Amino acid sequence: MTKIKLLQSLAFFAIAYGLTFIFNRFLPQINLSGIDIKLIIVGFGPLLSGLICYQIFKTQNNYQISFIGVRPVITYAIIGIAILLPILLITKVSKEIIIFSIITQFIYSFGEEFGWRHYLLNLTNGMNKWVVPFFIGTIWFFWHYSLLDNPIKVITGQDIPIFVGIPITILILSLLSFLWCDLTIKTKSILIPTVAHSITKYGDKTSILVVILLLLLLQIFWNKLKIGQGRIN
Secondary structure: OOHHHHHHHHHHHHHHHHHHHHHHOOOOOOEEEOOHHHHHHHHHHHHHHHHHHHHOOOOOOOOOOOOOOOOOHHHHHHHHHHHOOOOOOOOOOOOOHHHHHHHHHHHHHHHHHHHHHHHHHHHHHOOOHHHHHHHHHHHHHHHHHHHHOHHHHHHHHOOHHHHHHHHHHHHHHHHHEEEEEEEEHHHHHHHHHHHHOOOOOOOOOOHHHHHHHHHHHHHHHHHHHOOOOOOOO
């Protein structure tokens, strides 16, 4: 990575961290018919930072990432399955609550994923493909301190000592970055990693397993699929 790109990455991180911190700490709780507006705005820290940095640094969309990507039918099908399964399978709460949770978490996750899998992925274009996921995973991890007191415990589910927890958590996020960045590059759709991210927040075990399995199969067999390509938006 060149010194200029490193400085641009640090600027992106500083803006994303600062906006998320401000939104999280100073915005009042806002709910609109069950949709957590504050949480959505908090998740927009990376998105707004990415949009700002795209303009300031004139970063190019080298991977030609769009909303629906080059095969819209696949994108819509994955989104449909990820929405339908929790509505059908989760029975402990009302369908209304499930739908509101899906809307909230999907839009929140889109805000995050635009930062990591749109701006940062394009910014790191040209770097070693094995280094990029670790780089993005590291920035992704430390950004979590802007909204969480203990991101290690939240992400891993364990109260691990910091000197062990930080490397483990970065490794987890780096692995996710490797998988989701690869999916984004192949599909050219920012909504695909958004689905992968959000289903872990609102889905039950079965729906998470099914969607993640579908995404892995999509990743493995992408080049062999015969479904026609759509235009890039």
